[in-house]
Amino acid sequence: MFKENKFTTILFILLFTILIGVLAYTPFYLKEYKETLNKQHQDEKVKEQEEKEKNSIIENTPKVEEDTSKKEDKIEEKAEExxxxxxxxxxxxxxxxxxxxxxxxxxxxxxxxxxxLELTMNELNGNEKYYRFDTSLPSNPININKINKGDIMLYEDNTLVIFYDSFDTIYKYTKIGTIEENGMLKTNLGKKEIKVKFSQSKK
Incomplete structure (x- = not known):
């Protein structure tokens, strides 16, 4: 019986001590909790203010609108130059x-x-001399229907042709130019392969 009373007394003292400790710490805990809430509230206010300022800057920034039609015109003009x-x-x-x-x-x-260039041009059909390049040139072949004496053409995309006679044709060519004063052209080109020199004129 005495032992039970002693145990009860010790338990009571222990519980009382814990209660006193809890009551003593509670004000500090409440104060810390309150400070934490205040800090969170302040952080939210700061974040909200920053968001408002950011939106204000975006709204007040003048928008630069490009005139797409003018921009396209400039691109076309540049391409044409x-x-x-x-x-x-x-x-x-x-x-x-x-x-x-x-x-x-x-x-x-x-x-x-x-x-x-100095090219060895071959004879063909009794009306033209031609030379075939190893590489292609830009081409835009069209039906020209008639070849005139002195015409310089590109056949397909790599064959340079000088015509020394006039005739009708069904073939497509890209026109390069014309020898206007072409007297004796047929005679000078002859009937066999011949070396022809091409150079930039000073005129």
Whole structure:
């Protein structure tokens, strides 16, 4: 009986001590909890204020609207601008120099970049001399129906042709130019393969 009373007393003292400790710590806990809540509330206010300022900056920033039609026009104008080129070509055949007037197209420009040239041109059909390049040139072949004496053409995309006679044709060519003063052209080109020199004219 005495032992039970002693145990009860000890348990009571222990519980009382715990209660006193809890009561003593409670004010500090409540204070810390309150400070935590206040800090969270302040952080939320700061975040909300920053968001408002960010939205205000976005709303007040002037919008730059591009005129797409003008932009497209500038791109087209730039694409159309081409560097001026000399559209005269010297063609030397059998000691005689002919001057050809060239077309302003991509084929001609590509050919001019290859100048000067000395080509061994082959005979074909009794009306033309031709040379086949190893690489392709830009081409835009069309039905021309009639070949005129002195015409310079590109057949397919790699064959340079000088015609020394006039005739009708069903083939498509890209026109490069024309030898305007073509007297004795047929005689000078002859009936066999011949070396022909091409160079940029100073005119």
């Amino acid at each position: 081409k560097e001026p080129i000399n559209l005269s070509l010297n063609i030397e055949v059998n000691g005689k120099t002919y001057i050809a007037k060239l077309e302003d197209n991509d084929t001609t420009r590509a050919l001019i970049k290859k100048l000067p």
